[in-house]
Amino acid sequence: MVSIKTVAVLGGSGNLGPAIVKELIAAGFTVTALTREGSTSTFPEIDGLTVKKVDYTSFDSLRDAFTGQDAVVSVVATAAIGVQNVAIDAAVAAGVKRFIPSEFGVNTRKTQGLPIGKILAGKVSVVDYLDEKAKQNEGFSWTGLSTGLFFDWGLKVGSIGVNVKDKTATIVDSGNEKFQTSNLAHIGRAVAGILKHPDETANKYLATASFNPSQNEIVGIVEELTGEKYNVTRLKSEDLWKAGEEKLARGDFRAFGDFLKVWNHADGIGHAVEGSESANELLGVPYEDLRETLKAYLTRVGAI
Ligand SMILES: NC(=O)c1ccc[n+]([C@@H]2O[C@H](COP(=O)([O-])OP(=O)(O)OC[C@H]3O[C@@H](n4cnc5c(N)ncnc54)[C@H](OP(=O)(O)O)[C@@H]3O)[C@@H](O)[C@H]2O)c1
Structure with a gap:
C-alpha cells in the first residue's frame, strides 16, 4: 500500500x-x-x-x-x-x-x-x-x-461565454449541450x-467536474439572478470547426479556441463527465452547486 x-x-x-x-x-x-x-x-x-x-x-x-x-x-x-x-x-x-x-x-x-x-x-x-x-x-x-473548462476563472476571463460587464453571452448551436467544467x-x-x-x-x-451545465442553463441563472436580459450571439459548431481548420492549416494555434468551443458545446458532442465517467466519488469530491457559484461570482463583481 x-x-x-x-x-x-x-x-x-x-x-x-x-x-x-x-x-x-x-x-x-x-x-x-x-x-x-x-x-x-x-x-x-x-x-x-x-x-x-x-x-x-x-x-x-x-x-x-x-x-x-x-x-x-x-x-x-x-x-x-x-x-x-x-x-x-x-x-x-x-x-x-x-x-x-x-x-x-x-x-x-x-x-x-x-x-x-x-x-x-x-x-x-x-x-x-x-x-x-x-x-x-x-x-x-x-x-x-x-x-x-476552469469555471470560476473562466467567468473572469470570458472562456465560459458570459460577459457580465457587457451583459452579453455567446452560445454555440442550441446551447443545450452539457459540458464538463x-x-x-x-x-x-x-x-x-x-x-x-x-x-x-x-x-x-x-x-472530474464541479458540474456539467448547458450554456442555456448558465445564461438563464445569470439572467434570473441579475434581473437583466443578456444579448446572445449564436455560433454554429460547423463554422467554428471550419475556422479552426483554416487557422491550423496556417500553423495558427489560436485554432484551439475554435476547436475547444466545439469540443464543449456542439450539439450531441457528449463530453459531459457524469456517472461512471466521473472520478468525483473515487476522489471524495462532491459535485458543486452551479447557482451558488454564479451567485458568489455575481456578488463579487457587484452585479447583484
Ligand atoms: N481548463 C481550463 O480552462 C484551463 C485554463 C487555463 C489553463 N489550463 C491548464 O492548466 C495548467 C496550468 O495552467 P495555468 O494557466 O495555471 O498556468 P500559468 O499560470 O500560465 O503558469 C503556471 C506556472 O508555470 C510556470 N511557468 C511559466 N512559464 C514557464 C516556462 N517557460 N517553463 C517552466 N515553467 C513555467 C510559472 O511558475 P514559476 O514562475 O513559479 O516558475 C507559472 O506561474 C496547464 O496545463 C493549462 O493548459 C486549463
Missing part, C-alpha cells in the same frame, strides 16, 4: 497552482512549491508552505529538489508542457512514487485523430512518456486529471483526492 505525505508542486504560482497548493495543505500534505530560478512569481501566504528555486532545465537540480518527495504535481504553463520530460526523469531518479502532469482541461486521451489532438500533442506525449516510465520503473506511477478549488481538492487514494488512482487518467 502506497502512502503519500510529501508533495512538490511545479508551477504552483500561476492561475491554477495556488488552489492546488492551498487544498493540498488543507488536506494535510507537506507541500514544497518549486519555482524557476529567475521567476518573479509570488505565492500566497500559506502557513507551512515551503518555496524553493529550481533550474527546470537541469536534471540534477530537479532530482535534488524531488529527493524526499513522495509525489510531484505539475501545474506548469501550457507553453512549458515540454519541460516536464526532464522533470519526469528526475522524479524517477529521486524515487518519487506519483507524478501528476499538467493536464487539467480537455481529456487528452480522447483527442487522438482530431485536430484538437494536434494542438494538444505535447500533453499527449507527456502522458505517453509517464506510462512508459511507470512500466519500466516499479514504484513509479502517474495519474492524469481532466477537469474541463470545474472550479479551481474543486480541482485542488481532486488532486488531493488522488494523492489520498494512491492505490486506486495509480496509472489512470481520470476526469
Whole structure:
C-alpha cells in the first residue's frame, strides 16, 4: 500500500497552482512549491508552505529538489508542457512514487485523430512518456486529471461565454449541450483526492467536474439572478470547426479556441463527465452547486 505525505508542486504560482497548493495543505500534505530560478512569481501566504528555486532545465537540480518527495504535481504553463520530460526523469531518479502532469482541461486521451489532438500533442506525449516510465520503473506511477473548462476563472476571463460587464453571452448551436467544467478549488481538492487514494488512482487518467451545465442553463441563472436580459450571439459548431481548420492549416494555434468551443458545446458532442465517467466519488469530491457559484461570482463583481 502506497502512502503519500510529501508533495512538490511545479508551477504552483500561476492561475491554477495556488488552489492546488492551498487544498493540498488543507488536506494535510507537506507541500514544497518549486519555482524557476529567475521567476518573479509570488505565492500566497500559506502557513507551512515551503518555496524553493529550481533550474527546470537541469536534471540534477530537479532530482535534488524531488529527493524526499513522495509525489510531484505539475501545474506548469501550457507553453512549458515540454519541460516536464526532464522533470519526469528526475522524479524517477529521486524515487518519487506519483507524478501528476499538467493536464487539467480537455481529456487528452480522447483527442487522438482530431485536430484538437494536434494542438494538444505535447500533453499527449507527456502522458505517453509517464506510462512508459511507470512500466519500466516499479514504484513509479502517474495519474492524469481532466477537469474541463476552469469555471470560476473562466467567468473572469470570458472562456465560459458570459460577459457580465457587457451583459452579453455567446452560445454555440442550441446551447443545450452539457459540458464538463470545474472550479479551481474543486480541482485542488481532486488532486488531493488522488494523492489520498494512491492505490486506486495509480496509472489512470481520470476526469472530474464541479458540474456539467448547458450554456442555456448558465445564461438563464445569470439572467434570473441579475434581473437583466443578456444579448446572445449564436455560433454554429460547423463554422467554428471550419475556422479552426483554416487557422491550423496556417500553423495558427489560436485554432484551439475554435476547436475547444466545439469540443464543449456542439450539439450531441457528449463530453459531459457524469456517472461512471466521473472520478468525483473515487476522489471524495462532491459535485458543486452551479447557482451558488454564479451567485458568489455575481456578488463579487457587484452585479447583484
Ligand atoms: N481548463 C481550463 O480552462 C484551463 C485554463 C487555463 C489553463 N489550463 C491548464 O492548466 C495548467 C496550468 O495552467 P495555468 O494557466 O495555471 O498556468 P500559468 O499560470 O500560465 O503558469 C503556471 C506556472 O508555470 C510556470 N511557468 C511559466 N512559464 C514557464 C516556462 N517557460 N517553463 C517552466 N515553467 C513555467 C510559472 O511558475 P514559476 O514562475 O513559479 O516558475 C507559472 O506561474 C496547464 O496545463 C493549462 O493548459 C486549463
